[in-house]
Amino acid sequence: MSDNIYNENEALKALHKLDVQRMPDELEARLLAVPERYPKKRKPWLGVAVSGLVAASVLLVFSHFPGREGVAPPQQYSQQEIDNARKELALAFHYLSDASQQTGRTLNNRLSESSSAALFKAAGYPLKGSEEKNGQHEYQ
Amino acid sequence: MEKRYRALVSQYKNQVYSLARYMLTDANDTEDISQEVYIKLWKHLENVSDTQALAWLLKVTRNACLDRIRARRNEESVNDELLGEHEKSNPEKLIGDAQIQQRLMSCIAVLPEPGRSLLILRDIHEHSYETLAQILDLSASQVKVYLYRARLALSEAFKSRISAEKIEDPL
Numbered sequence: 274m275s276d277n278i279y280n281e282n283e284a285l286k287a288l289h290k291l292d293v294q295r296m297p298d299e300l301e302a303r304l305l306a307v308p309e310r311y312p313k314k315r316k317p318w319l320g321v322a323v324s325g326l327v328a329a330s331v332l333l334v335f336s337h338f339p340g341r342e343g344v345a346p347p348q349q350y351s352q353q354e355i356d357n358a359r360k361e362l363a364l365a366f367h368y369l370s371d372a373s374q375q376t377g378r379t380l381n382n383r384l385s386e387s388s389s390a391a392l393f394k395a396a397g398y399p400l401k402g403s404e405e406k407n408g409q410h411e412y413q
Numbered sequence: 414m415e416k417r418y419r420a421l422v423s424q425y426k427n428q429v430y431s432l433a434r435y436m437l438t439d440a441n442d443t444e445d446i447s448q449e450v451y452i453k454l455w456k457h458l459e460n461v462s463d464t465q466a467l468a469w470l471l472k473v474t475r476n477a478c479l480d481r482i483r484a485r486r487n488e489e490s491v492n493d494e495l496l497g498e499h500e501k502s503n504p505e506k507l508i509g510d511a512q513i514q515q516r517l518m519s520c521i522a523v524l525p526e527p528g529r530s531l532l533i534l535r536d537i538h539e540h541s542y543e544t545l546a547q548i549l550d551l552s553a554s555q556v557k558v559y560l561y562r563a564r565l566a567l568s569e570a571f572k573s574r575i576s577a578e579k580i581e582d583p584l
Contacts, residue, residue: 284568287513288521291537296430300444304422304451308415311455 418455421466428467428538429474435533436478438522446477468547471540475530475548520570527551528563535560 350358426447433446450473454461461469521529527549534540534548535556545556 284517284571285536285564287517288532288536288564288567291435291514291517293427293538294431294434296426296447297444300430300447301422301426303448304426305419307448307452307455308418311452313414 414458417463418458421454421463421470422451425467425470429470431538432471432474432530432533433478435518435521435537436475436529437481438518442481446474446481449477450474468544471534471544472548479526516574517567517571520567520574523570524563524566527559528566531556531560532563532567536564 429450430443430447433443433450434440437443437446450470453473454466454470521532524532530549531545534545535542540548542553542556545551545560546553549556551559
C-alpha cells in the first residue's frame, strides 16, 4: 500500500479516510467545569446604573400622574361658575375692544395730523402748533 | 447561560479538538488549545449567537493553533519537532493504513497556511465552502484555489516523505 501512495489520487484517498478526532472524555469534563472555575463577575456599576434608571423612570411616571387626581376625569363646574366665567370673559373682551378702538383713533389722528403738516410744510405754509421748537418737531 | 455553554461544548467539542489535533499533532498542545478556546467562548458567550458558534469556535481554534505554531518555531524547527513527536508517540512500527494516516498527518501539519486549515476543514471535517470562507475570511473562489494548491502540496510532501524513508530504510 505504501507504494501506491506515490499516486496523487491515492494520497487524497487516504486523506479522506482520516476521521474527525474524538475529544477525550476527561478533557470534555474539564471543559464542562469551566463555568464553575471561571464564574462571571457581575459588574458593580451595572447594578447601580440599573437601579438609578428604575428610580428615575418611577419618578418620571409619578411626576406626570401625581396620585389619583392626575388620572381622574376632569373636574365638573357648576352652572353659576360657568356664567361668572362667561361674564368675566365678556368684560375682558369689552375692555380689549375699547382699548383697541382708542388706540386706532389716536393713531388715525396722529397720522392725519402729521401728513397735513408735512403737506403744508412742503407748500411753505407752516400750520399753527406744528412749528419746530428748539430743533425738535412737535409730533415727535 | 451555563446550559447554553454546555450545549455548545457537547455539540462542537470534537470539531474543535480535531482541528487543533491535526494542526498541532501534539496531544498536550491540543488539550491546552481546546481548553483555551472554550474558556474564551465562556467569556464571550453573550456575543456569540448559536448560528455563528461553529464558525466562531473554529476561527478561534485556528488562530490559537497558529499562535502556538509560531511560538514553537521560536524554539526549534517545526519539521524536526513534528517528526520527533511521531517517533516518540509511535515507537512501534506502524503498518498499513494506520502508517499511511500517521505520515499523512505529519505532512498536513507542515503545509503552509491557509492550505493546511482548509484541507483539514474541508477534506476531513467536510465543512461547506461557505463555512470555510467565513472561518478564514476568504471568498468562496479563494477557498477553492487555496484548497486545490494545498491538495497538490500534500501529494508532493507525501511523495517526498515516502521517498526519503525508502532511501533511509531500503528494506
